[in-house]
Amino acid sequence: MSAINPVEPFLRMDRIPHIWCPGCGIGTTVNCFTRALIDSKIDTQSLALVSGIGCTGRVAGYVKLDSFHTTHGRAIPFATGLKLANPKLNVVVYSGDGDLSAIGGNHLIHAARRNIDLKVICVNNLTYAMTGGQTAPTTPEHAITSTSPYGTFEPGFNLPHLVEAAGAVYVARWTTFHVRQLARSMQEMFKKKGFCFIEILSPCPTLYQRRNKMGDGLDTMKFYKEKSKVKNDAPTSEVGLTLNGEIVVGKFVDRDRPDYGSLMRTQYVEALGDRYVECPEAVCS
């Protein structure tokens, strides 16, 4: 009898094989996520996962959790409603760089500002992969994409810097080469209250690596190994990504400030006293 992979109970095995390309890093991140679920012993019944649209958006369809594949860019506001209606839920947002930082960029910064208790996992493959590899806000300058055939010239987003400035309490970055560190960061994030953000640099050999002559999935692992430098607590202003330069990884931010739920309760109690009805079971008749 063949051994069962310990991550299988957390996956919808009846939906495997998945749609991701050979060498794609998204599956690796899901593997780390399921490892983190196992090792953290988190109650998965009270854990919901929300995705937007794109390659990473498909994660919601493969995990055996209450899972929501929402609209493009709107995973965070959907997750916000889910969390507010049932504060006992642990809500993970699992989506891509284009979904979270371009079309969903406004929601990203406001959720960080509110410090709403969401755990955001952002798989950054530096491009819009589902649609064929177009320029994203994260695409490094000079990279070739299908819509920048002569090389991009827009400066790319430094996501850790953005979310730290907006108010996130936990910010880390790893690559799909750093599987142990990544799983450990996810575990830390599960324990943290407030808006948490992990960026995972992940290869898209089919579109981004190929067009930029960076080889296949394995070559990208070698690239990540060679270029990555662990700098915990690095100032996020200094961790921007470039086409071929150093990739600063590590835990950049781990701080405490009251989350949206506790701020709301404090304010209502102060203003309304006994008239405040806190009612998480509220909700539905």
Add this chain to the structure above:
Amino acid sequence: MKADPRGVLTGTHFIDGDHACCEGALAAGARFAAGYPITPSTEVVERFAARVPTVGGSFIQMEDELAASITLQGAVWGGAKAFTVTSGPGFSLMMEHIGYAAMTETPCVFVDVQRGGPSTGLPTLPAQADMMQARWGSHGDYEIIALCPNSPQECFDLTIRAFNLAEEFRVPVMFMMDEVVGHMTEKVVIPPADQIEVVPRRHTSKRHEDYFPYGTNGDLVPEIAHAGEGYNFHVTGLTHDERGYPNMTPQVQDNLVRRLQNKIRGAADRIASFEEEGLDSADVVVISYGITSRVAQRAIELARARNLRIGKLRLITAWPFPDKQIRELASRVKALVVPELNLGQMVREVERAAAGECRVLSVPHAGGGVHRPEDILKAILEASR
């Protein structure tokens, strides 16, 4: 079941339609709203923001209408009855999420207090020009339900009905107010909670292993589970099978989209509600809805004073459109007169349903005010000739 008394402000009030809508939502059991300010709808959520922390629930002001219209859906899957409130420009931004609610069968209410458009248009002045957008604004084939109140009292009563229909059919319901009804202050009677009928969520009681999120039991409306109950269910805006799994084959698309349509169309008679008067002996019937029905009333009275036989049909449900009733009427009257605060929207449906059986006269008005009764009277006189 009966309304939760905590949300019911029993008594006689003198409030505007926006506030009455908020009280209707609370009475219906809504405990979550997400909004973004926009005239002339903002008073609904202003009142909700003040009331809901004393009732057990929450309001969040989101960064835009795109967010508001999906945040409320997250809340629904977390177990709440939820809604959002907007006007024209915000309604336009919400279209994608009306489609998402239709596709994922998320029971919820979108309140649109209509103002003049297109674009920013007339922020403080009325129109009824979002009626087709309410029906067709999101892409793809789907059905919604739309209600049109014509008074603050109906803003209360019909908001409850909007939530009840949303739960019964697992469909987004459009609550199509207009600026005049929203800002008009009148007497609103809120009955005791035990006299308010509230439709509970179609929550599943199936065992985890027997539950199919989009399986139906013959009545075309699936049972729902909420996050955190151990069902490990999947929800997607992609075409999906009974398990909720993406399945983009023509056959699954056909089954799904037809069911989404049939669950509403098949119940159109049950959903339809009207105010009717003098239809049996009428030569001409004025068909109107919302604030325009109150102006039309004056025109009908003026015409009757001239010994004309004029009937009144007020559409309380605009969608699904009551084809059968209009066709029956068309077969026995000379003409139908359709005044509305737009350049001719619902009149197209009336013409379609009447199918040439009688004359159909449009009485358009570009909005920014209401018709003069004389303009509607003129059309009635023309129709009576």
